[in-house]
C-alpha cells in the first residue's frame with residue numbers, strides 16, 4: 444500500500460517536472476493542421492480530436508466555428524483557428540448586433556476553455572470576384588473584421604488575432620520575388636486590409652501552394668521549376684533575385700517573399716505573414732504522389748518549426764505560423780483528382796504516409 448502510494452507520488456512528481464521541462468525548454472510547435480470536413484467517410488469529430496491529440500498536434504484550423512467541435516476541443520491544449528463563413532460577412536459588416544451575436548455564439552460560449560486563438564473572417568474572398576455579391580462581400584470584409592474585433596475587445600479578450608486567408612491569385616506577379624505585386628483591381632481592397640492588419644499587429648494569412656505553381660510550370664514549360672526546389676529539398680539549386688540579390692533555395696520562400704514585396708509596394712513593410720494553407724497532394728495529377736507529399740510536408744514541418752526560426756531570405760529569422768492542408772482527403776470536393784487527395788490521415792485514422800508532425804519540437 445505504502446509502496447504504491449510512494450510510487451504514485453513519485454510519478455506525479457516526475458510528470459510535474461516533465462511538464463515544466465516541456466513548457467520551459469521548447470518553443471511550441473508552430474505547425475497547425477487544417478481540419479476540413481467535405482467528405483462522407485470521415486471519422487467523427489470526437490475521434491478526429493482524439494487523433495489530433497495522439498499526434499501531439501497543437502494547432503487546428505476549422506472552416507467554420509462548429510459547436511460540437513469547439514466543445515470537443517475544450518480542455519485540450521490545442522490552439523484553434525475558427526472561420527466566419529463568406530455569406531455571414533456582409534451581415535456582420537453592417538450590423539453590430541450580428542457581430543455581437545456571432546462572437547457570443549462562436550467564441551464566448553467556448554472561450555477560454557477552448558483555446559480559440561485566431562478568427563479568420565471569410566475564405567479567399569478576393570478570389571474569383573465575379574458577381575456583384577462577391578464584390579460586396581470583398582468590400583465588407585474589413586468592416587466585418589473591425590466589428591468582430593470590437594466585440595472581442597469589449598470582452599477584454601486580447602489573445603485572439605483576426606485575419607482573413609487570401610489565395611495567391613491576388614498576385615499580379617510573383618517572380619522574381621522582388622517584383623511581387625498585387626493585382627491592380629484588388630489594390631483598393633488590399634490597402635484597408637493591410638492597414639487594419641498592420642495596426643492590429645495581426646497576420647496576413649495566405650493560402651500558398653508551391654505544388655500548384657510547380658505543376659502549372661510543368662504544363663506550360665517542361666523545365667520551368669525544378670521539383671526539388673518546389674519540394675523544399677535541400678539541394679544545391681539556388682536562385683538569386685537580380686534586383687534584391689537575395690538567394691533562394693526553395694519555391695515556397697520565393698512565393699512568400701513575393702507577398703512581402705507586394706505589401707512593401709503599398710507601404711506595409713512590417714506586416715507578418717502566416718500560412719493558412721499549404722501542402723502537397725498524394726494522389727492524382729502530375730507530381731501528386733505519396734513520396735512527394737511526404738517530402739514536402741516533412742520538409743515544411745522541419746523548416747517552419749525550427750528553433751531558432753528560419754524565416755525567408757527577405758525576412759530571416761521571422762516566425763511564420765503555418766497550417767498544413769489537410770488532415771483528411773475530402774471526397775466531396777470538385778475539380779481534378781488532386782483536389783480530393785490532400786489528406787495525410789486515412790478514414791481509419793492511419794497515416795497515408797509517414798509524417799513527422801512533431802519533429803523539431
Ligand SMILES: *[C@@H]1O[C@H](CO)[C@@H](O)[C@H](O)[C@H]1NC(C)=O
Pocket residue numbers: 497498499801
Ligand atoms: C506525443 O507526446 C508524447 C509525450 O511527449 C510522446 O510520448 C509521444 O511519443 C508523442 N507522440 C507522437 C506521435 O509524436
Ligand SMILES: *[C@@H]1O[C@H](CO)[C@@H](O)[C@H](O)[C@H]1NC(C)=O
Pocket residue numbers: 615616618619622
Ligand atoms: C516585373 O513584372 C512586370 C509585370 O508586372 C514585368 O513587366 C517586368 O518585366 C518584371 N520585372 C522583372 C525584372 O522581371
Ligand SMILES: *[C@@H]1O[C@H](CO)[C@@H](O)[C@H](O)[C@H]1NC(C)=O
Pocket residue numbers: 638641642710711713
Ligand atoms: C504599421 O504599424 C507600425 C507599428 O504600429 C507603424 O509604425 C507604421 O507606421 C504602420 N505602417 C503603416 C504604413 O501604416
Ligand SMILES: *[C@@H]1O[C@H](CO)[C@@H](O)[C@H](O)[C@H]1NC(C)=O
Pocket residue numbers: 664665666667
Ligand atoms: C522554359 O524555361 C526555361 C528556364 O526558365 C527557359 O530557358 C526556356 O526557354 C523555356 N522554354 C519554353 C519553351 O518556354
Ligand SMILES: *[C@@H]1O[C@H](CO)[C@@H](O)[C@H](O)[C@H]1NC(C)=O
Pocket residue numbers: 679680
Ligand atoms: C549539384 O550537386 C550535384 C552532386 O553534388 C552535382 O552533380 C551538380 O552538378 C550540382 N548542380 C549544381 C547546379 O550545382
Ligand SMILES: *[C@@H]1O[C@H](CO)[C@@H](O)[C@H](O)[C@H]1NC(C)=O
Pocket residue numbers: 737741797798799802
Ligand atoms: C521522421 O523522423 C524520424 C526520426 O527523426 C526519421 O528517422 C525519419 O526519417 C523521418 N521521416 C521522414 C519522412 O522525414
